[in-house]
Amino acid sequence: MKYRITLFTAFLFCQVSFAQEKDTTAVNKLSEVVVTGQLGPQSIKKSVFNVRVISKEDIKQLAANNLSDVLNQYLNITIQNSGSDGRSTVSMFGLDSQYFKILVDNIPLVSDTGMGTNVDLTQVNLDDVERIEIIEGSMGVTHGANAVSGVLNIITKKTGAKDWEISATIQEETVGDEYALFDKGRHIQSLKVAHKFNENWFVNVGANHNNFAGFYDGRQGKDYNVNDGLRGYSWLPKQQFVGNALVGYQKDNFRIFYKFDYYGENVDYYNPILNPQDNYPFPETYYAKDKRFITNRFYQHLNSNGKLFSKLNYNVSVSYQKQQRDLEKFNYQLETQKEFDETRETFQSNKVFYSTGTLSNFFDDKKVDFQLGYELNDELGNASATSGTFFNEDKQLKDIEKRLKNYDFFTVAEINLSDKFSVRPGLRYSFQSVFDNQYASSLGLRYIFKKGLETRASIGKSYRTPNFNELYTYFVDTNHNIQGNSELVPENSTSYELSFKRSCYFDSGAQIANNLAVTYLDVNDRIDMVLTQVVPTMNYKYININKYKMWNISTTEQYKYKNWDSKIGVAVVGISQKLDLAALNVTSDDKFLYSLQLNSSVSYAIPKWNTLFALYYKYNGKQQQFVAGTDENGNAKFYLNEINPYSWMDASARKSFFKNKFEVTVGARNLFDIQSVQQIQNGGTGGVHSSGSSDLLLGYGRSYYLKLTYNLNFN
Template structure:
């Protein structure tokens, strides 16, 4: 640990040493990247009060990323985990799961099974039409409402282009671990897009993508394996994803309007490890298994208009309608004939959401003072079929549950330029809730520009998280289990503080250096958790009972010189998680456990060969936390759970031909071959089936894989 601390301290010292350079630093007056997330209007990163991180389109291309999971694996404070049961990948930030981290597309929260913008399956977010990704860490409750507790991620899609016609097509072949075949192994991606500018005002973009992942076998034997030894099926499930999108837009002077439509379809196949035998005496036995597939269809509509009112007022209004349905198809698969019978398909989950948000700003037509008024309307209509889920309605088992959740929010933000150097940004939101008590969020942002390009920012924010569908309505009771939701849950509340220093400069040699140092503190109260309410017989219930605290100290160093581009980031994250066992009147220790993390990427452009070489690296240090469980003596208690450290490394080589019209990218993901992480729990078994100490594995991926991507682009006027 001393080596890690020394390395981190060195990075901090380098931040200040660059910030204090005098003789070798010259003024840097280059154009800054424009960001939109959390801003009153699009503006440069330098002018933003928030500390905005940007994942550029170039970063996405270097990773040959097809979906959001491919990208976020390399982000410093985000951990991506996979599920072998339903094929999903989720993101957690600062140790808080995906319920606290909000994902948006063009400022519209993306619908998911249990929320709006939260619990999003990262593999279901396609990146074909993405211009860039903007991330703000910490509370964003004022501008983005419920559940923006640990941060927000906003995907900015491409709108229009610089040519009259832009046509592109991509084929990507990728191994899944060591497994590859053109049809029944590996990952196979095809995409096409076309963009047309009719004139200087009208444009249209259309695209489509197919991503077929044939599953990860590892030690499993696939769907046609007929021995009942638990090896039938896949470690990660086969899935096929189809994506279609279209956008049409018009712009003239300050007025802009666009309509965007996205379709997402997914089939995930689950093959039961249990093989059944039919005795056909005197004929040979036959074998079958009871399998299922999950079928998802999602429709996304977004209409946005922005412009000026009464020559000075600026408005921006979005209206969105999203619908997602998940069907479960059960069937019997006959291993001898490879035929399916007894297919039954039912919708077990659906959610339809109407969402609208809008702002008015520039009330004073003054560069020193700006004021913004905004609203947000969310109307969610959710349905779960109790026959395939663990849900109830009105305390009755076996009854489908249908619920409508609504909120109507108003918010205001002011941006005051006290001087050319110093600006203040206060904000307040009030949310009228139909299912919970009304909520509010507040924030205060400060920015000061020192000499020599040093930028200082400070922010404070209060946010809230509303309970999700599972926490409210789960009902799973049988002879061995008693797990219940709680419709009386209240929203969690949180406070977030961040201070950051940023410096960008150009050295006399022409090298460009930027440094970003940030310190963040997050405190979450009334945290919802599944709590043991009775030991004999064992019963659980969701309650507002836990507390969560987090410290994060991070630094990011960027160096650009000629054809080199180098980034190095490091963070120390400390997490305190207080647990409460209501049944035993026990409260856990609130000790902080610290984890060290690094990420880096290096790229070199060989201009003579039109070739770019890029390497990405990420290290996640050991993570520890207390978990509730029962020991070998049958008594409930708290036990220390340790997740071992791990590293990711991705690499790619991209070469262009024929005046950049044809592009070839080859590379590898997860070079350190991470598949499962060992999770060790000392002294307890983690719940009802504890045995005094356990070691388990957490599925992280399918190991080292290789890819080849071929892209053709044709642009002309």
């Protein structure tokens, strides 16, 4: 209850302070233009959805190279890191990355096992990004399957202000307290060149290299030749290569662009166990059985938008994407420092042909707009037998290839009953090749009260389709029997959101903005891995069995005055899960478990020095969840596990020289030096579902960076 009072009091601040204004008819600033979930580009104030925007300036101030660098500070989002494979994924409202969709220019981004979901955030480069738009809650009507907890849309650069825009960047960063010019730390180089031939043609090309040399954390690296278990790294070394190009043309009401992205990544695993090798008559030498994960992603996007018959607005995109992860196994000779006996094969791959299009502006009356749309998705997934976790229809462990298709049609109407009141109903129907046909629906309302108070309400129904692992996993040995389930059905969800937004402008130049939102989400037929058999072996299988409920209340306050800009946000999340062990007739408590998040930022500009200082802080409160274990008699039982609270703080200073041609950014990430946080199991012993008493990996400690950028812009 005290959290609710605090949030409500904070939201009222703008309402009370509004009475202090000298001129209540102050002219509003031009609103940001957003495109995610809209019928067309429009101001954020007119959007029926509550859209959050991460600006290009925010990205620059954080010296962010990938999505993980940015989202760490976002309210309601938790980043889940893995030092063993270098992946970082997103969790929103307690739901993992399968429920959250990541788009690039409204096109879902391919991953190893999905389309727009389960995306590794460290594999999303931000060099050519203009802004990031986030909408929380169900977006199934406009963005299809798996847009359950929200969508994130990355808007890339498609035009330029100058004829030539050239930018070169070097960034050096420590990894914890580790740094050396080549074999320790993080080393980033990038180059961007944009050219506007005339008012019609635009070209943009870029390249980026990110070398993460790994985190030693007491280990001794790849060339350590003592067999004491200290060889290797705590966080695996990772090399990333990014190349992108865009060609755009526009004239009158016609626009078209083609965008190509390439992403390459090598993640190296160095085995701590050394194997002796006979070297008679000299002392024996050692070699290690190492491996390397090699990822290649190709992204192509062709888009055309404009007018048909001088009236109808159309927007059509066609995309072909492929992501492939290969496994290279090799032996590494410690004395000669050479690799031998290399083998390489595809571990997992995903190829997707995707197209979406909309047609709108059917009526001359601006009070009513209507949109028709389609989505076509043809996804071909492949997993190698070397993964040891997939089977075919005959239950034989070998390469498996499966195709998932869907053909969707959706319609959205936007009805402006008055200048203040808008209604937006929507409906999508999806023809599925593997599952029963699905549908999504939504209804959004927007009303502007006196003095600019914006109110929005929405209800949406969406669905999540089972992923490749849930459908086809097969992992059986002496200790495990874990199987997928080809008869799984999509999960269904309903979300509700009510939000209030208000901006106040004062004659003194001060600005205050408030955003208060309340969200409720209900997920049925949730897929989970459950115990289905106890004797003679303990068997686990993916089943549609569990339920998930969540409610969230959050507020964000922003204050601007002269050179100061500050934000503070608070969120309370309550999560109720019903977990079921079918074979043992044991069910968890489904009471709501609560957690608190807080984030804030403050920046101060010194114009005469061309300098900006910024500080970012995020607090993640205690998190709780029920996990399965056994009591002292060996009987199955659910226990309440806790993740201790922790805080994250980043700081930076950015200064421009030579009329903004040269830019220097210095800063620090993770000022509190967090590496892990303790997970506490309140009784019982761990089972397959439980993590036991352990540490949850968060980061590699405090790190410092220096970023140098040279900009050359001219006509």
